Structure formats: structure tokens, C-alpha cells
Amino acid sequence: MNTKILCLIVLFVSLTKADEDEEPNLKMDDMIDTLEPFTSNCEPKPKKEHIKEMLLRKKNRQRETKCLLYCLMKGFDMMNESETEILVDNTVEVYNLDKQMADNEVKEFAEICAEKAQKHTDKCELAHLFDLCLIENIEKRGFKVPVAEE
Known part of the structure; x- marks a missing residue:
């Protein structure tokens, strides 16, 4: 199995329907x-x-954190070769590994978020805004994005 996919499965496998009694572990x-x-x-x-x-999932991230997001998006093939456009289909694959949501549902808000984020020429800011938008939309659909315990 591709190491990148295995890493993503580890990170996103606990994406579950929001439930106040159930916290990610x-x-x-x-x-x-x-x-x-x-x-x-x-x-x-x-x-x-x-x-x-x-x-x-902090909203006010340091510049280095925003650039980390960009680097990971690039590494997980979520950016085109010129690194100026978000590849929505690859993003759907990454953010919906456990198939808790319909792919077309994830694609719908990934397209919205990509359009918003791609207005920024700074790649790190683009990745940051895209991630915040996508997480916000996932949560609006009633899904809980796992947050690690400190």
C-alpha cells in the first residue's frame, strides 16, 4: 500500500458523524x-x-504552519504541477478516505473552497485558507474532523 495513503488513513480514519459523547482518541x-x-x-x-x-486546527496559524499545509498538499498530489491550482479530485480522495460522506458532496465544497483559496497568490496562504474552508464545510455537514489529544 502506498505510504502516503497509509499515513492519511491513520490521520482520517476516525472521521465520524458528530456526536458529543464520542471524542476522537x-x-x-x-x-x-x-x-x-x-x-x-x-x-x-x-x-x-x-x-x-x-x-x-487553529485558525490563526503561524506562517510556518501555513507553509507546512502547502507542502503536504503538494506532497499528497493535491496541487497541479505549476503549484497554482488545487486538484479537486485528488483532494476528495484525501479528505474522504473513510467514505463517511459521498464523494460528490466532498467534491462540491472542495470546488467552492478551491475557488476561494486560489484567489491568493501566496501558496502558503492558499493552502491555509483552503484547509480552513474545507474543514468548516465538513463540520457543517455534521461530520467531526478528528483533533488529537494533547
Whole structure:
């Protein structure tokens, strides 16, 4: 199995219908350890605090965290070759690994978010805004995006 897909399965397998009684049981250190190998080619080189900030889904992220998101999107083939356009079909595959939502539903709001985010010429800001928009839409549909336990 492709290592990238395995990593994503580990991160998103607990994407479940929102339920106040059910909290994801993902340990921060385990998630950081899973993602760290995929950050080796990122510039600027992210620190663990940036990976943690991304995993906690903070809205006001540091520049390095935004660039980490961009680097991961590029690494998971979510950007075109010129790195200026979000590849919606690949994004659907990544964000809907566990098939909790219909692909066409994910694609619908991925297209909306891509259009909004692609107005930015700064690649790190583009990735940050796309991620925030996509997570917001996933949660609006009643799904809970897993957040690691600190």
C-alpha cells in the first residue's frame, strides 16, 4: 500500500458523524510521528510545534504552519504541477478516505473552497485558507474532523 495513503488513513480514519459523547482518541505525539517523515522536504522546515498547530486546527496559524499545509498538499498530489491550482479530485480522495460522506458532496465544497483559496497568490496562504474552508464545510455537514489529544 502506498505510504502516503497509509499515513492519511491513520490521520482520517476516525472521521465520524458528530456526536458529543464520542471524542476522537488520537494521541498528538503519534500523529506528529506519523506526519514528520512527510515534512523533510518542506521549506521552511517545520518544527513539531507547527505540526501540532496544524493538527489542532487553529485558525490563526503561524506562517510556518501555513507553509507546512502547502507542502503536504503538494506532497499528497493535491496541487497541479505549476503549484497554482488545487486538484479537486485528488483532494476528495484525501479528505474522504473513510467514505463517511459521498464523494460528490466532498467534491462540491472542495470546488467552492478551491475557488476561494486560489484567489491568493501566496501558496502558503492558499493552502491555509483552503484547509480552513474545507474543514468548516465538513463540520457543517455534521461530520467531526478528528483533533488529537494533547
